[in-house]
Amino acid sequence: EDPALLEAFEARVAADEFIEPKDWMPEAYRKTLVRQISQHAHSEIVGMLPEGNWITRAPSLRRKAVLLAKVQDEAGHGLYLYCAAETLGTSRDQMTEALLAGKAKYSTIFNYPTLTWADMGAIGWLVDGAAIMNQVPLQRTSYGPYARAMVKVCKEESFHQRQGYEIMTVLAGGTPEQKAMAQDALDRWWWPSLMMFGPPDDNSPNTAQSMRWRIKRDTNDALRQKFVDITVPQAEFLGLSVPDPDLAWNADKQGYDFGAIDWDEFYAVVRGEGPVAKERMAARRQAWQDGAWVREAADAHAAKRAARIAA
Numbered sequence: 001e002d003p004a005l006l007e008a009f010e011a012r013v014a015a016d017e018f019i020e021p022k023d024w025m026p027e028a029y030r031k032t033l034v035r036q037i038s039q040h041a042h043s044e045i046v047g048m049l050p051e052g053n054w055i056t057r058a059p060s061l062r063r064k065a066v067l068l069a070k071v072q073d074e075a076g077h078g079l080y081l082y083c084a085a086e087t088l089g090t091s092r093d094q095m096t097e098a099l100l101a102g103k104a105k106y107s108t109i110f111n112y113p114t115l116t117w118a119d120m121g122a123i124g125w126l127v128d129g130a131a132i133m134n135q136v137p138l139q140r141t142s143y144g145p146y147a148r149a150m151v152k153v154c155k156e157e158s159f160h161q162r163q164g165y166e167i168m169t170v171l172a173g174g175t176p177e178q179k180a181m182a183q184d185a186l187d188r189w190w191w192p193s194l195m196m197f198g199p200p201d202d203n204s205p206n207t208a209q210s211m212r213w214r215i216k217r218d219t220n221d222a223l224r225q226k227f228v229d230i231t232v233p234q235a236e237f238l239g240l241s242v243p244d245p246d247l248a249w250n251a252d253k254q255g256y257d258f259g260a261i262d263w264d265e266f267y268a269v270v271r272g273e274g275p276v277a278k279e280r281m282a283a284r285r286q287a288w289q290d291g292a293w294v295r296e297a298a299d300a301h302a303a304k305r306a307a308r309i310a311a
């Protein structure tokens with residue numbers, strides 16, 4: 001790679017300028033972005049499954065309408081992010097094939113089952129809450145199309161977080177059975193939500209370079225700490241207890257100390273051994289097969305039009 005081009009690129013990044021699709025960029029920068037944006041897109045799409053599971057069983061028409069809108073938003077985020085990745089020279093087909101072949105990852109969090117209605121509350125509150133914590137800084141990521149995608153996505157995630165927290169307030173203030181359901185959902189989703197931020201900084205192979213290129217604006221541990229600090233008082237307000245006996249306010253650092261995360265579980269889920277990983281991938285594979293006729297029809301239509309124009 002031309003050292004002059006590289007130097008000019010790094011100066012632009014250091015000056016907080018956005019890099020745009022037609023600008024020169026190092027191949028490794030392009031590759032990292034395709035990896036992160038496509039994995040982000042896959043997460044949005046696979047992330048529709050746990051909540052989609054409850055649309056037909058929502059407890060009221062109002063809850064059903066809200067949940068339907070939320071799940072549709074996630075589809076929109078996925079498509080938006082696939083488009084952002086396509087500006088880097090990959091195609092949606094290639095990205096989908098990488099997912100289905102098990103080469104591209106998606107967030108560990110979506111490999112856990114949704115057992116009760118309270119899980120809809122816990123996912124909105126904790127999973128969308130963690131997603132916002134990670135995505136708000138990405139509005140200033142160095143790649144223009146990704147940064148701009150995050151603006152719209154973050155607005156919608158804020159609504160998702162609030163609808164989840166509102167479900168939790170109703171359940172936590174309801175009958176003893178409802179409150180127990182809310183507590184059980186918090187117990188099951190707390191630790192997996194902390195894992196969403198990725199491995200600890202000293203074990204995160206991509207962080208240093210991604211921070212230098214301003215693809216990532218904060219480290220995994222910094223965002224995880226921020227999430228804990230914001231979320232613990234929200235749990236207290238609900239009258240629920242965070243399932244961590246080591247959780248304690250640390251006045252010196254003005255933040256919470258928290259217990260050790262089970263990284264063995266995290267890596268097992270990353271390897272595809274999550275509780276419902278097989279079901280998730282089977283659902284995506286089925287959807288891709290079911291959509292084959294649409295892709296073929298669109299191709300045939302495009303070929304016919306091209307032939308007509310040529311004639």
Ligand code: FAQ
Nearest residue numbers: 040043044047074106107108131195196198204205206207
């Ligand atoms: N799950 O070196 P690092 C949502 C992988 S929000 C699976 O630290 P990096 C909204 C990582 O890819 C969820 N894999 O990596 C929603 C890497 O492997 P690779 C999606 C993980 O990239 C809510 C390896 O471990 N959000 O969908 C995870 O610098 C509700 C080493 O890790 C985003 O994707 C994990 N949790 O940092 C939808 C945000 N963590 O690729 C529906 C954008 C790490 O080298 C319902 N992404 N790995 O093979 C990011 O900010 C970053 O990619 C991180 C990981 C922070 C996730």
